[in-house]
Amino acid sequence: MSNQNSNTNLHKKLAADNSIPAEIKKLISKSLTRRNVLAGVGAAGAAATLAACGGGSGGAADANTVRWANWTLYLDYDSDKKTYPTLDAFEAQTGLKVSYKEDVNDNDEFYGKVQGQLSLGKDIGYDLVVLTDWMAARWVRLNYAQKFSAENMPNKKNVIPSLASPSFDPNREQTLPWQTIMGGFTWNKEKIKGGIRTMDQLFAPANKGKIEVLSEMRDTMGVIMLAQGVDITKFTEDQFMNAIDFLQKKISDGFIRQVKGNDYKEDMISGDAIAVIGWSGDAFQLATENDGKFDFAIPDSGGTISSDNFMIPTPSTNAAGAEKLMNYYYDPVVAAKVAAYVNYVCPVAGAQEELLKIDPALGKSEFIFPTAKTSAKLSIFRGLTAAEETKFQTAFQTAAGNA
């Protein structure tokens, strides 16, 4: 490798990088003109450091690698071999590499980390991200998600009809559901024998200090509002604030131990938390991994439902790879394998038939393939305006002690 070459590349990169102030560019350019190996190395280091500043952790862009950011416990995993079987099969099939990172713990948190780069059109370190409906709606609105090329994704037609045309992306041109999630109650069966179906059972005196709720505002507040008899598809600000008062009271009375992201699962395992407002699939995976110790139920008063969606960030340079990956996971056979592990509602038509072949009991699970009766108990939290979003989120964070 010639030093000259790498210098030229660095110059190009530097010129294209809008986030670096002109003075600093000048400084780095100056040092790049040196024919000194040592200086070249040092400057490359400096440029790399600058480029990495605040970036995601998916690594540098590369045409052969799809950098995928997903939530934890969200892909079939072989804990003995420490591999993701369907992902390995995809790599073998296509020759592409997938850098799979469980980097999403909370929609807001993830957005907070990448928003700066996105708004500047800079690579965020991922070619594929998975975020919830309302956040996906924001990305579409702000043009942070690329349009898919249809020819790379023939399997896209397999999306189940109920998810085929959401208001934020009516033709599914920029988003595609990965899994659909129910929000409800999860509990430790050894500690709570009778299970939890109502808010009163969740906040029973015996559970005091061992209850956690999701930091995902829409699920926590949705479940609380539903218990208060509110229709969450069209609630008012007063109704929301009433529910905040309820949450605040439960926190200040010491019932709620913590307001957490996806990491509430650790506390369930350690026994620090025994009852939570949590997500359906998590509960079943926790149960599988811990001798059936946990269970999940949709509250009698109703639960929330939402989807996590694939999106290709606008600055990504490997859209084609990301599209192939999405297409692969929309093959019903593959989708069934994922569903068998993650236990979330599967958005791929035909997967139920495939799953029945692998595991008849799971194939009939209401939590993976909900019947009309189950679906009727679930509702979608209504869309919020930017002003509402800020106001409600501030109220929610204040209740959580964070503001």
Added chain:
Amino acid sequence: MAAIKGISVKSFGLKDNRSALPYLLLAPGLIYLALFFVYPIIALGQMSTKTSSGEIGQYEQSFRFANYVDAFLGSKEQFSRSFIYATIATLLALAIAYPLAYAIAFKSGKWKNVLLVLIVAPFFTSFLLRTIAWKQILGEEGPVIKVLRGVHIISPQTSLTATSFAVVTGLAYNFLPFMTLPLYASLERIDPRTLEASGDLYANVFTTFRKVTLPLSMPGVVAGTLLTFIPAAGDYINAAILGSPSNKMLGNVIDARFFKIVDYPTAAALSFTLMAAILILVTVYIRKAGTEELV
């Protein structure tokens, strides 16, 4: 580059150019500070007076200094909690570290180096992991709670995690080496002959400690308390992992404002207010401690 070449090849050692050398030596540090401290601080300052332009996460400059008042009034509680927790954690760390540093400096003999390595050893793992480990130690399945429950010091319902106790002990634990090492450094420098002289003048061990050892180790105490207090006051990991919503510190508020509410101006204003508060407290402390020459 030409400048460096000039110095190294032609004019190194010449009188009129010699004055430039210290600046050149300082340059890497200054550039580093300019890049990673001054520039972010300016950006933060600019952000702190912006207001929303309607879309989430997008702000425009309107020089609204009332942001500072709103930010402070909105999180007074976490503000005072940060300083209270940091103070208690600092005192706790001092109480643990002083005897430890004393023993290493004066009583450890050939074990001195091993003990010093042990003090630094926790740094070989990440801060985050150590805090999570602390959570395991204090957690429901952990050894501490089993012993305390077993001997009926705490009731079966009482938890140790998600309490202010856990947050403060976590802070004290995490910053203990920052307290111990400066203390050790200043204790180790004490000339043993001063202690002997004190004995010769009929001072007992307590008087010797009070009149000789402690005053001579004050630079270590001041440095140690500062190195513990400053990061502890701005910490958010301990409160996030070991605390409950009622134990949140200012760092958590800044985190939530940045990442959850996407309210950058308030987060920036709070960061500035915290920096100012720490700066004032530290200045007063150093004046009172009478060790200006240290800083």
